[in-house]
Structure formats: C-alpha cells, structure tokens
Amino acid sequence: MERADGLLRVAAVRYTLSLDKLFTLPTDEVGEGLFDQDNPNSLRVILTRARENARGVQDHITKEVWEAVNAIYHLVEGHSLEDQFSSFGALHVMEQFTRHCVLYAGITDITMPRGVGWNFMNLGKYMERSLQTLALSDKEFQVIDYNMEETRDIMQWRYLLLCLSGYELHLKTYRSSSYNFNALHQVLFNEDFPHSLIYSLTRLQRHLNAIVKENRSPESEALLRHFGRIYSKAKYMDPESINGRTLQQLFGETRTELLLFGRRLGQHFFSYS
C-alpha cells in the first residue's frame, strides 16, 4: 500500500509538471504505469498483491483495514476509472486512488491494535518508504552527477520534493541558497520530515525493537545488529562531508543493505523452510 501511495504521488507530480513543460510525459505512459497487468510495478499489480496479502492475514488485521484494501482493489479492477483515464480525467483518477490510500492509512492508524500485526505492517511500510526515498533521490542527484557544488535551483528540486510531499516543509525550513545541500539534508537527515530516510529508519527501529522484544533469539538479535549498523550509518553521518562518490555510495549501499536486511527479516519470520 505504501508503494501504491508513492507510485501515485510520483505519477501525479510528473504529470502535473509535464503540463508546465518541465517533463515530457504522454498520458498513455502514465496510464500504462498504473493499469498494465504485465508490469509487476504497476498500480494494478501492486494493489492486487496487497489484497492477496491482506486476505492471507485477515485474522491479524481489522475488518475495517481489510475493507479499505478491498475497496481500492475493486477500484483498480473496475474498468470505469481506466476508461476515464483520458487526458482530461487523468488527475481525477489519480486523486481518487490517492484518497483511498490516505483513507487506508487513517483507518489502519485508528483501528489496528498496537500488537505484532501492527509492528510488522509498519516494518513493511517504513522499509518501503526508505527505499522509495533513496531511489527517487538517487535518480535526482544522478542528474548533477552527485556533485553538490553543481548549480541547481529550487525549481529543479521541486519535482523530488513534491514526489515526497516535502515541498512546503522545504520552503518553510530551508532559506539558504545551498539548494543541493538543503534538498539532500531534507530527504536524508531531516527528522521532522515523514519521508526522510532518517525518519523512516527511526520508525523501523522502533517497530523492530518491539518485535524482537517478543521473540528473543540469536537470529533476531543478529537482525537487530544488522539494522543498527544501517541506522547508525545514516544517523551519525556528517552531512557536510557527503559529495560525489560518497553520496552515490551512500544511496547505493544503504539501499543494498536495506534490501538484504529485508530478506533476512523475511527468512527469519516468514520462511517455511
């Protein structure tokens, strides 16, 4: 569900900015990204899988959460919206999905008991969010060849910040003209920004601790240590020292480590072998 939310946000921002000629983006391309059945990253496939997962854990989620997931699944499966996805209706359709995603987040927050199910849900959510932030940021910093001295103004960072719902916070928080550094600081190290890497990792740590507390074992202790290394690297990195290759490495290595951690987490808690 977090991936669906992120995908919709990116699609809507790209589409809107394309109208200001900041991107070239045919409507068909957006439509394909959302509704293509053969693309494993399309909205349709993501939501179908989310529903399958929810069906499999119905005893761990509330009825309201299940209904929220089911409702958005039927929305994507119903053809009426896909038909509406002409150029005129594109944003309208994306807004409808986003509204459902937001509704899901709210329903989950107010109905789920703060037990194991809740903690695992949040592990997935923040893991996904960290990876999204890293991937999107990596792509944008790649444009300037990871060179923090490269001239780029705030308008050029707007895409990344809007995709991560951080544009307003950025305007309120960062006032210097070090636009590259400001954008990097916000997406990686700003603890008040719900889409920053450090925010997601802090939440991940909280939920992981809660899970491990209930399941003390050498494997889970190893998981904690593994995550601790990822977290510490981000938490105690000196933002001023990042530039060029170190920045590229930071994105790449953190992502690799998180994926590895996710795999270990899955093996430890969900593997049948």
Next chain:
Amino acid sequence: MCGADATRDHYDKVIHTLRQLDVGALIQKDRLAAELFMNQGITFTVYSDNRGIERIFPFDIIPRVIPGHEWDHIERGIQQRLKALNLFLKDIYGPQDILKARVIPASLVASCPHYTREAYGIRVPHDIYVHISGIDLIRGNDGRFYVLEDNLRTPSGVSYMLENREVTKRLFPNLLTDSQVRRISDYPLVLHEILSQLAPTQLAHPTVVILTPGVFNSAYYEHTFLARQMGISLVEGRDLTVDNHKVYMKTTNGLEQVHVIYRRIDDEYLDPLVFRPDSALGVPGLMGAYRKGNVAIVNAVGNGVADDKAVYAYVPGMIRFYLNEEPILPNVPTYQLSDPDTRAYVFEHIGNMVIKRTNQSGGYGMIMGNRVGEEEWKHARAQIEKESRNFIAQPIIPLSTVPCFIDGGFRPRHVDLRPYALYGPQGIRIVPGGLTRVALKEGSLVVNSSQGGGSKDTWVID
C-alpha cells in the same frame, strides 16, 4: 475577438479544440472547475453580502490568448511605466523636482489623500518603492492596449492568476502543452527572493512575513496562499511588536526579529501612533522602525499618491520627465473635474463618460454615464461639484471582448487585463499572462469581482 462571431488568428488552436468537444463535455469541465475552486477554498469575500462571507470567484473555462509579440510590447510598456512611477515616488518624498519643473501641479499632489507626509525623507532599500504592482490594461477598438489604472499599493488577484492556471491544467491539459504557453508558476519563488533581498542588513536568512488584516478581509485567501507558497509566516498586527525601533514577531519560542513585512493592509492602518489612532490592525511603533531602516515595508508607505486617479493623467509626463522617452503604453484620456471648464464639458457629454473617484478601486464609486439614473446623477453631480478634486472622468471605452462559455454556449464578454510586476534589485519582472477579468453580465463593462465580474486564465503563447 474581432467582432460578434469572429476571433483573432491566435485563437485558432483553442477554438479548433473546443469545437471538437460537445456542449456536454464543456459543461462537465465547467462543473469540474467550480468544484475545484470550491474544494480548494479559492474564494473571496464580498462586503455587505448577507448570504455569507466567502464566494467563489466566477471562472470562465475558455482561456484568453495573447500572442508573444503583443505581450513583449506590453511588458516593455509596463517596465517603462513602473520605472517612471518609482522615480516619481522617490522624487515626491524627496527633492520634488517634478513639482519644481511644474510637470505636475503641486496642488494636485498636496491635495491627494494618499500623499503621506510621514513618508517624506524615508530612504527605502535599493530605492524601490513599487515592489509589487498590478497595472490594469484594456484593449481599445483600435486593437491597442491602454493603461486604465495603476495599482501600486496592495494589488490583489495574483493567487487567482496562479490558481486559474492550475485549474486550466486540469481542464485542457493537452491544449495547454501543445500551445507553447509561457510558464507562470515560479511567481511565489521570485517574490520571496525579492522580499529577502530587501532586508535592511545583509542577512543570510532574513525573516519575511505577510501582514494581513485578518480572516475577514476580502483577499484573505490570497494572503494565506502566498504565505504557503513562499513558506513564510502570515501574521496579524497583534502578532507583531516593536521594541527599540525593531519589529518582532511573537512566537511560541519567544520574540523573533522581523526584517521584511509584505503588508496587505493600507497605510492608514499600519501604525496607530502615526496614522489612524483607532486602528487595531497595525503595529504601534512600526513607522519608527521603518524610518530607522530596521524593517522593510513592501510596498513602500505612501505609494497611494502615485496610483491616485488624478495623478494617473500625468504618468505620460512623468515618463518623459524622468526617462526622456515617449510612453510605450498610452493612457486612456482623462478629465480632471477640478477644472470648471472641463467639468462643464464632461457634464454635457455625460452619456459617453465614466466618472471615477480618485481614491477608490474595485469598481466602487464609479458612475457609468450611459446607465446612470436621473436621481442618482443628480445626487452624484452635487457630490462632484462639492469635492471636484476627488473625481475624474474618462470616455467610456468599449473594452475588447473574448469568447466565454456561458449558459452552454460561446458568448463574447468584455475583459480587461491585470499583469503583475515584481520590482527587485535585479530589475522588473512581469509574469507572462496576468489576470484577465471578465464582465460576465451581457453588455457590462464592469469587470471587478465585487461587481459581478469573473476571471479567466491568460495564455501568452509563442
């Protein structure tokens, strides 16, 4: 438009696209636009409207199109005009050379209610007085653009210009991208950059605020919109305090010094110690801090003298006097009613005249000579005789029309154009487009939102 049922060439693409849509689709777009404005709270307030405070600013879905070469002419004309008006303000609150040279009668300036003696001798940052302005233009029968009035105090409407474009993106996305429309979306960032540059001392991060009269002001939506778009605080007078000639904002973390105030309240309410003592909207001591140079006020205090409707007639003279250039954009002919002969002439030809109060805007206090009733005219005439300095007359100019989508069909309606200009240390920048205001009532020439007017998105196309 070129007549009742013909459009200018640059409308071809728009009209061609619209013709491919059926009426039902256009009605659907019209409804969607209304829904978007309502949901986003893009509203304005009408005084003395018993039905409530907030209203949607009527929006016509058909964009107005201006070709790039025409726009470039407008842009040059506005830049020239603003340079002259800015020099006039610097002069009038300083050496007053223009009065000594008798280009403008001293009595006219002295009798202007917005000539602010308290601003005399105050040096403003970078000698810029008119940071944010809206110049109202109309297109006459001859196809030329004329300046109808200058708004140099707190011109409103820029948020509608920006939101109109956002709504149009939803309605005609393909048409917008195919038409090579010039971009306007960076206006708030440019505005913030200019405001920051006006900080009295060289600070890396000056504190800039918007000063609003409060939630009941008709342009309150715009104040919140701009504050959000620039990421700055929106404050009321009671949120600010002055200590030792410095302005501070009261925050939950204590007092924070304010360096630049983009005020959206009129001069007379700014500081009860200097102007109206009963003002609850202002900040006591603000003018002292301003005079000391500890805070920049945007736009500068006293600008009203330059956009007074009687002074307006002398702007071409100012351009010649200060810049030694001929005006690029002409004025609408204006008659000063303080002169008895002129007054008599205007009264004789009242059927072709519009009479305006020199110190009012928003369409208030305006008398359309071709529509005024006998009783109303009798009353107005007595009023004019009594305070003739406060009135001017202009011939009724049949504003140009553009196609509008009204009641399920295309109808021509009269429009004006308010381009917005930002004057900073780096020069004057004009947002390509501006706000097109439409007189939605058939035959009406009054475009003001408070008088039944609406707006359109304005496309400058290359």
